[in-house]
Amino acid sequence: xxxxxxxxxxxxxxxxxxxxxxxxxxxxxxxxxxxxxxxxxxxxxxxxxxxxxxxxxxxxxxxxxxxxxxxxxxxxxxxxxxxxxxxxxxxxxxxxxxxxxxxxxxxxxxxxxxxxxxxxxxxxxxxxxxxxxxxxxxxxxxxxxxxxxxxxxxxxxxxxxxxxxxxxxxxxxxxxxxxxxxxxxxxxxxxxxxxxxxxxxxxxxxxxxxxxxxxxxxxxxxxxxxxxxxxxxxxxxxxxxxxxxxxxxxxxxxxxxxxxxxxxxxxxxx
Numbered sequence: 433x434x435x436x437x438x439x440x441x442x443x444x445x446x447x448x449x450x451x452x453x454x455x456x457x458x459x460x461x462x463x464x465x466x467x468x469x470x471x472x473x474x475x476x477x478x479x480x481x482x483x484x485x486x487x488x489x490x491x492x493x494x495x496x497x498x499x500x501x502x503x504x505x506x507x508x509x510x511x512x513x514x515x516x517x518x519x520x521x522x523x524x525x526x527x528x529x530x531x532x533x534x535x536x537x538x539x540x541x542x543x544x545x546x547x548x549x550x551x552x553x554x555x556x557x558x559x560x561x562x563x564x565x566x567x568x569x570x571x572x573x574x575x576x577x578x579x580x581x582x583x584x585x586x587x588x589x590x591x592x593x594x595x596x597x598x599x600x601x602x603x604x605x606x607x608x609x610x611x612x613x614x615x616x617x618x619x620x621x622x623x624x625x626x627x628x629x630x631x632x633x634x635x636x637x638x639x640x641x642x643x644x645x646x647x648x649x650x651x652x653x654x655x656x657x658x659x660x661x662x663x664x665x666x667x668x669x670x671x672x673x674x675x676x677x678x679x680x681x682x683x684x685x686x687x688x689x690x691x692x693x694x695x696x697x698x699x700x701x702x
Contacts, residue, residue: 439639445621446613448639453546454680454687457615457641460497460548461678461689464541467491468552469694475554477531481513484537485524492541500540500547500618507662512538512551519647519655519664519672520609531557534567534699536674540618547614549643550690551676555699562650563671564700566603570648570673571698573597573605577626577644581679581686585636591628594646606647606672608655609664614678615641636681641689645676 439449449457470491474484489510492499499510514522514536515529522536529535538551553567573594580589598605611624622634626646651670658665666672675697680687691697 442634442637444634446634446640447615447620448637449615449641449680450639453615453639456544456546457548457678457680457689460541460543460546461550462548462693463495463497463543464539464548464550464678465690465692467495467539467541468537468550469692469696471537472554472696475529475535475556477529477557479529479556480526481515481522481524481529481535482526484513485509485511488537488539495541498542500542500549504618510539512536514538514672514674516671517666517669519606519649519666520674521662521664523660523662529556532560532563533557534559534563534671534673538674538676545616547616547618548690549614549618549676549678551645551674552692552697553673553675553699559699565601566648566650566671566673567699569598569601569603570646571675573626573646573648574644574675574677577646578677578679578686578688581636581681582684583636583638583681586631586633587622587624587636588628588632589630590644591625591633592630595627598646598648604649604651604653606649606653606655609647611643611645611676613640613642638681638683640681641678643676643678645674647672647674
């Protein structure tokens with residue numbers, strides 16, 4: 433409990449962690465990224481997302497870590513796997529992946545009390561041109577958002593960088609879901625919006641930890657949640673993509689905790 437209370441809170445309720453806490457976030461983030469690297473070979477035509485999830489659970493257990501999602505609000509899987517028009521929180525199942533399916537795999541692990549949270553896109557078979565374009569814009573919007581992370585900037589600067597880039601490419605940013613603070617908890621203030629106006633929102637300070645995880649649709653931004661109370665889909669059935677990193681604000685910029693060890697963060701690696 434002492435570790436959970438280290439650091440201080442801003443007036444916006446955002447925890448400021450201590451310099452020594454970055455090492456814990458690196459350990460958790462690195463494991464999440466390594467698992468996402470290892471799972472790439474398990475994504476192929478004819479595979480099921482349930483089998484992919486079982487492998488993720490095995491890798492988490494093999495590393496001596498804990499899955500943050502198993503048991504979270506009743507959820508029973510080690511990952512969320514969102515295929516095609518599923519925006520986020522897709523539940524692994526028995527449906528076979530088809531040629532050209534795109535999927536986001538989202539993994540959160542707990543290592544020594546620290547949470548590592550990351551997601552990235554994968555493709556089964558051959559990537560279509562429109563899906564490739566969506567994935568590229570989503571990836572690049574995340575990286576542009578991360579470029580805004582430094583003391584003195586605001587969360588509105590992050591959201592505006594993402595929104596401006598996405599809309600410039602005639603795609604839309606999902607507004608129903610956002611990034612979040614994390615550290616020794618899974619979800620905490622702030623809500624990290626992927627849209628907004630420059631100079632608005634809380635001011636970034638050294639020691640803040642949070643995720644940036646834009647969800648981008650080829651069509652309109654509206655979503656709906658299915659009857660399972662988890663799966664969110666695009667209302668117009670358009671394709672959706674997402675990339676997520678966990679980051680920390682440093683004295684002069686940003687530290688990305690979930691970098692891919694094998695350079696596999698983007699599905700067209702190699």
